[in-house]
Amino acid sequence: MNTSLTQQALNEAKLAVTEDGKGNFGIAKTHYIKVIQLFEQIIKDESNTQKKNTVIRKCQEYKKRVEQLNCILSSSSPSSQIQNQSSNPKANVDALSPLSAVDKLLNDAQIKLAKAKKQDAQKNYQEALDLYTGVAEHYLKAIKETHTHSANAESTRSCSVSDNKLTATEVDVLFKTSHINGKIYYPWLEIDLQEQFTYSELFRDPDGTVNLSDKQKDNFGAWVRPSQITDNPRMIAMISSTSIIQDIVTDCSFVASLCVTAAYERRFKKQLITRCIYPQNKLGQPMYNPSGKYMIKLTCNGIARKVCQLVMVDDLLPVSRDGTLMCTFSSNKDELWASIIEKALMGGYDFPGSNSGIDLQLSFVLITVEKLIHLHSHLILTHVIITIVRLLVRVLIEKVHGKEFWMARILVGDALITIATGSMTDEEADLVGLVPTHAYAVLDAKEVNGLCLLQVKNPWSHKRWTGSFSHLDETSWTSELMKSLEYDRVKAGYKDDGVFWIDFDSVCKYFDSIHMNWNPELFSWRYILHSSWPISDSMHPDNINLSNNPQYTLEIQNSKKESCAVFLLLTKHITVIKENKDYITLHVYNCDNNSGSSNCLDTIATFGEKIYYPGKPFIQGVYINSPHILVRFNAPTGTTRYTIVVAQHEKMNSLDFTLRCYCTSPFTLCEIPQKYPIEKKIAGQWTPLTAGGNKSHITYLNNPQYRVSIPHSSNNNKPRLLIMLEGPKDFAVHVKIAWSRGRRVASVSAKDILSQSGDYRHGFCYCEVEDIQPGDYTIIVSTFEPGLCGDFLLTVGSNVIGFSVVPIPAEGAGMFKKVINGKWIDGINAMGCPNFGEYHRNPCYYLNLKEMTTIKVRLQTPNINPIPATNIKIFEKHASTKKFGREVASSGPYTNYVQGVCTEDVALPPHGYVIVFSTWDKGITGNFVALLYSDRPVEVFEENGQ
Known part of the structure; x- marks a missing residue:
């Protein structure tokens, strides 16, 4: 490594950090740039790969810091952007140009960051940690302030949260999902409009060049600047869908989306593409930048962000060995916008393909530039509402939308549409001029004398439809029809630009899906929220148990005579490049009988209350692995209420998401509040000894039981209790809570039950107690069949601080156990209760205690049917007579429980005792x-009733 250059770089770095720590950001920036220049020279000269990589990483860090300083300096006066030598630059900035709350937060964050790095370098780790924490807090506050502004712009007439400010949870979600594919995508701030784009040297992405696809690698020649391939590079020459050409990159859905977007902007004169690209001129039009630096404004993971880490996008483009561009480009050779956007969004050209229902969001579709998550790059460009309509059966599309309906939406600019083919053989595809599993852009729609036609473009800009109403169809085209469409079939035959007309019937026959993207400005009332659904220890997917699912109440106030449209859009936040295996959806449940449901079997939910059993929703969502889920329905006149459930099938990962609601009438959308903020979870098992089955089995008493203790609370709220039980999905399970002072119970009558889960249900059940008094109670968990062994999860929730749940030991646990097998014989010892006068002749067993002993006795009759009412009594035994002495224990009244009868634990002093087993009749x-259970060894033998 060049020692001289290294020493110069070190000296400049020390000066940069010193001035940075003092807050002299202009001076610091100058030194940082010198460091970067020296590092780049070292990188060029260094032959050792390991050393070179180390310098590259350091160089990137300094470049990022320069970008941070640009953000700070751009908020001050023009003169201070060049150099700020004040010892207190922050004070000068405040005096010259008052900063917004966001600017001040970012300014303070940068100051703290510089100090943190300085302490870090000096190995003052605790001080550095404190400063870094402060930096994070300032960034969080800045995000909150920024997004509050954009949220208010979108939802000023919607939810009951009047100020629409982000909650702390929402800020955390948006901050966490700023980290995408190992980079940070900061929120878009107004200060970004002052980003510096002009440099003395050509801008280069410090992360290096993006990945190429295999086909590109095979033909790669070089990375070139636009000025190297055209004499007059321009960002936009003419917004036109016909000029966009897809090259060898497999991103047809992306290019189809760009085509639709360009057609929309050209036709309706509304900025989509042109408002997203920076730098811009005073008219808001994107400009070519000779320095080669660009910035794209996107909505990504729920919030407007920049396509960058702390750097922007450079304009280096790949060309083949013969000098041809190997990326999406415009046939207007000087025009750059398509190439720059593709590079910014793809994050690399090794693109596996997606679908244009997702990518149409990627193109700047829809009047507000907000939303696209691409399966590969995971970035969002435009805010659209996606609908995917399968076209496998013609009647389906007619039923769901009707051709007149959605064609009209194209005509008036309410929707942007792409269509896609499904799998077909090459022979089938060539016969009609289509490409299998390929996305096409719908540029226009016309209806002439009842005939519906679509103008469609293949993003390849060649290979056209050859069926009905194609350029080869001589019989379908009339002069009147061609005049209406401003189309010349003969001239079209001379130039294959990939654009063609096709009738609606052929679309339904040959295309597999339609992706419709709706303009959110169709809806006067809109709201957005962000949330996180962490991975839980639930044993089952939400087709069994909805207890862990995020749930929301939706109340619609429709004062119109006709029904109003409601669109719900769920968007998953994506942070890493990988196959999307998360299948998500939305379910909608009625909370009113008049909510438009035509099926009497629909589950009617209680408004404001969580749903635990899936039941039959008003709208049952379909689980798909798209990051965007749209549910739409019509709400009738009046006030209607719904419960919205976010669902994730076979949940294996946490889910960060954004939920948007669009409606043509006022509404409120709010998360269902947590009724049971305190939860205790117990993992248990049914074993061969504890799998007792339902209460009709003699072994029911062996089931796992728990004591729940509710303390007195000073809280004025009514104490509430929730008990949930999850077991194997093929086990029918049940849970109940009994009045028993927290003791183990063997059998439970109706009067003993405080609450229970009802019928046995497979996999999951629950019960609630709305107003539970302080005290101890017993929870019993059981399966319907005895002997079913497996794991279960018991969750007990409450709003009472300090409640507890503990296992109750099995009957006789820790005691010695003796089994007595006896028999009642008619005329000998089956003498019934004392009313018959021969009670003493019943089966009697002598118990000799030599020390103080605690005993407990249970009597069961498993082989007698019907079960007789039985009883146990224990008497002192007189030493010299056969008479019973004092009664010392009893099982209580004669009863015929399946589980039998049992005495309480009783402590007996040394003596002889007689245990009598009798039936009522x-x-x-x-x-x-x-x-017979005892805490000490005992001797027991039959007395034979003598």
Whole structure:
């Protein structure tokens, strides 16, 4: 490595950091630029790859810092943009040009960042950490201030949140999803309009050149500037869809979208493309920049952002060995906009392909420039509302939209449309002049004497439709029709530019899907929110359990006589390049009987209350792996209420998302509040010993049980309790909470049940208690069939601070156990209750205790049908007589529970005792089983009723 250059760079770096720390940003910037120039010379001369990469990384860091300083300096007067030598530049800036709240936050953030780096370099790590934290906080506040402004612009007449300011959660989501494919995409700020684009040297992306596709690599010649391939480079010569040509990059859906967008802007004179590209002149038109630096304004992951990290897009374009451009370009050879946009959005040319329902958002589609997430580059250009309509069956498109409806929307500029072919053989495709699995742009639509025709373009700019109403169709075209469409079939035959006319019937027959992108300005009332759905420990997808899904209330006030249109758009935030395996959708549930549902089986939700069981929604969303989901419906006259559920099938990843609502009537859209802010989760198991089944089984008492304790609360809110149980999806499960003072229960009567989940349900069930009194209760979790072994998850939620949930030990846990097998025999020992006068002849067992012992006895009759009412009593035994002494324990009244009867735990002193097992009625015969639990070893033997 050149020692002299390295030493010069080090000296300049020290000066830059020193001035940066003092806040002398103009001086610091000058030194940083010198460092960068020296680094670039070192990189050029260095032969050691490892050392070269190290210098490249450092060079990129300094370039990023220069871009940060540009943001600060551009907010001050023109003179201070060149050099600011004040010892207190911030004060001067404030005096000369008052900063906005956002500008001040960014300014403070940059100052803190410089100080943080200085402390970091000096290994004062704690001080540096504190400063870095402060920087992050300032950026978060800046994001919030910026997006609040744009949110207000979009939703000033909508949700009940009157000021529409972002919540802390929304700020966190937008900040987190600023990191995309390893780069940071900062929010678009007004200060970005003052970005510096002019340099003494040609601008070059410090991240290097973008990736090429395999075909490009095979033919690659060089990276060139526009000035090297044309004498008069211009950003825009003429906005035209016919001039856009797709080259060897496999991004037909993207190019088709650009074609539609260009056609729209040209036809309706509304800026789409021209408003997104910077730098711009005083008329707001994008300009060619001789320095080679451009910036594209996008909406990405829910907010307007810049296509850059801390750097912009350069204009280096790939050409083949024969000098031909190998990217999307314009047939107007001086025009650059298509090439620059493709490079900015793709993030590389090794593009796997997407669909134009997504990419049409990518093209600056729709009156407001906001939204496109591309499957590969994961960036958004325009804000559109996507509808994908399958055309496999003609009647479907007629039923869903009707050709007159959506063709009219094209004519008036309400929608932008692309169409796509499906799979077909090469022979089938060549026969009609189409390309399999290919996207086409719909440029125009006409209706002449009841005949519906579409003007379509192949983004390749060659290979045209050869069927009905093509340039080869001599019989369908009439002079009147050609005049109406300003079309000359014969002249069209001489030039294959990929543009053709096709009738609606042929579209339905040969194309697989239509992607319609709606203008949000059709809707007077709009609202946007951002949220995050973290990965949970739920055992099941949301076709079983909706308890973890984000849910929202939607109330529509429609004062019109006719129904009003409602569009809901869910957009997934994407941060990494990978196959999108997240299948998402939206479900809509009725909260009113008059909400337009024609199916009496639809689930009627309680407005403002969370939905736990999927049931049958008013609108059942279809799970697809597109990052954009659109649900549309009509709300009837009056006030109607709905619950909107965000759904993710087989949830394996967290989901950050934006939800937008568009409506032609006033509405409110709000997240359903958390009724149970405190949750406790317990992972448990049904084992061979605890899988007791439902209450009709003798083993029901063995099921896992939990004591939930509700303390007294000073909160005026009513104490509430939620219990949710998830088990294997093929297990029918049930949960109940019983009045039992938190003790284990063996059987439960109706009067003992505080709440339960109802019928056994596969995989998931829940129950709620709206006003629970302080105290201890018992939760029982069970499967319908006994012996089903598997894991379960118990979730207990409440609004009471300090509530607790603990497992209740199994009956007799930690005690010695003896099993007594006995039998009632008619005429010998089946003597019934004391009312029959021979109670003492019932089966009796002698118990000899030599020390203080706690015992518990359970009696069961598994083989006697019907189950008899039984009882256990324990008496002291007289030493010299056969009479029973004092009664010391009992199972209570005679009952015929399946699980039998049981005594309480009783502590008995050393003595002899007699245990008597009896039935209520005399002459009941059959075998019985008694379980004797004791905390010390005991001896027990049959007395034979003597």
